Amino acid sequence: MKRIQAIIRIVATGGFFVLLYATFTIGAYFLTAWIYRVVGHVPPPYLIQVINSLLGGVALGMVSFAIAVLIGARPGRRNMGVFEPIFAAMEQIARGDFQVSLSSTSYRANVFASLLAQSVTQMAEELSQMEHLRQDFISNVSHEIQSPLTSIRGFARLLRSDELEVSEQLHYLSIIEAESMRLSRMTDSMLKLATLETLEAPGERKLYRLDKQIRAQILACEPEWAAKSLELEVAVPEIEIVASEDLLSQVWSNLLHNSIKFTPRGGKITVEAHANEAGIDCGISDTGIGIPEESQPRIFERFYKVDQSRERSNAGSGLGLSIAKKIVELHQGTIKVHSQLGVGTTVIVALPGTAEH
Ligand SMILES: Nc1ncnc2c1ncn2[C@@H]1O[C@H](COP(=O)(O)OP(=O)(O)OP(=O)(O)O)[C@@H](O)[C@H]1O
Ligand SMILES: [Mg+2]
Known part of the structure; x- marks a missing residue:
């Protein structure tokens, strides 16, 4: 049914423009006839024909352009309606909220919008996964850093006591030293891993x-x-x-x-x-x-x-x-x-x- 309506619309539009062209050509005929009369010279019939056709075509072109500008603005606005939820979803993603729900089935009538909705949804899912990984990484890092820091703080506090034997003091100091070395190794490893993650190839072989x-x-x-x-x-x-x-x-x-x-x-x-x-x-x-x-x-x-x-x-x-x-x-x-x-x-x-x- 929709297809028949579309065919009718195309035929009607075509007919309208043919009619318009005929009208402009006839108009051009009367206009040029008056000019020839005023000027007092009538060109050969084939030239009259060419001039009238050209004038009719130019007039049709100008009117079509004007119609296209007028109508073109409207469907543009109407189509934007289809894309509006997608633009809203993109803004949501840009704000850092990746929980977008764009069902591409709602855009079935518009293939482009449907593809765009699918890509935006996929992008949001991938960004959301990356965000989870990032949060996991941060919580792991803070957890891993906390444990040696807690030891260092605890043993440093114990060392304040005057009643400690020298051997105990040395033992606590060696723990503090070991824990700070562990922290240093950990940050070194994290830096290495972060650098490696940015690489696509192993560099100079x-x-x-x-x-x-x-x-x-x-x-x-x-x-x-x-x-x-x-x-x-x-x-x-x-x-x-x-x-x-x-x-x-x-x-x-x-x-x-x-x-x-x-x-x-x-x-x-x-x-x-x-x-x-x-x-x-x-x-x-x-x-x-x-x-x-x-x-x-x-x-x-x-x-x-x-x-x-x-x-x-x-x-x-x-x-x-x-x-x-x-x-x-x-x-x-x-x-x-x-x-x-x-x-x-x-x-x-x-x-x-x-x-x-
Ligand atoms: N040869 C091994 N024998 C037994 N367990 C191992 C062995 N290699 C790795 N593992 C296990 O795998 C885990 C991960 O190893 P990985 O080398 O990544 O970390 P790590 O040795 O604990 O710390 P890091 O290497 O960063 O100092 C280790 O904690 C250990 O539980
Ligand atoms: Mg290891």
Whole structure:
């Protein structure tokens, strides 16, 4: 029915303009005939025809333009009505309120409005998710910062007492020192992660010896693993890799520190790497406390720690694995964990594009 109405409307409009054109051409005929009479010269009939048609066309064009300007303003206003809820929703989003409800079905008659409503709704949902992540991040940061600050404040207060033995004073001071170092490591990790999140690619890559890098990292944390009498087995052949050397150092360091931290005295850590067609696989395994199955999918989340109440010596910020994952992903690689509670953990990093010698 609507289609028939539309066809009738088009035919009627066309007819109206044809009629208008005929009227203007006839008008032009009388006008030019009078001018020829006054001037006293009549041009040849074909020229008269051309002049009358041209004048009729010009007049029609001018009138059509005037009508278009007049009518054009109206439908514009009428169409704005369809878009008004969408504009209102956009203003709401700009004010920081992402709870918009635009049902695209209400715009079925206007395809453009419907698409716009869908996009605006999707944008609001994504912004709302980002806002939740931001709020989570802020509450995690303040929570993580609160706990060392509370310790520092508490032990500093205790130190005011005159009745403390020197050994007690030294003990409290060492706790204050450890907690402030933890705070400093945490802010350092947060800054690293924030910087990494802004990157799309790992920056400057170069060809270097991966085996040397891993051995250097193992050596750098020797005081920690030696202090716990951990055995270190290294099975890494000569491998060259094209990557960002600084960033990958951070990955091996974070993984090694985890293995050292979560493996009891006398345990063993094994570092293996091998190159294949696709790239390299590097695995760091330990005979440590392991990770419960339900926690394994979450350990790469920012601030996630399996046991929040771990003793102070083990207290980290739960950012090490997020940083490692981000760096590996910037290199188009993957990082996976296999772990069994009470038996041990293996973290495998796979990186593409390498060459073995
Ligand atoms: N090798 C491992 N053995 C047992 N648990 C592990 C191991 N590696 C990681 N985890 C668990 O995963 C959690 C997250 O690790 P992640 O390295 O991100 O944080 P963290 O070591 O606690 O703190 P940070 O690395 O920021 O100092 C750890 O708190 C721990 O519960
Ligand atoms: Mg860690």
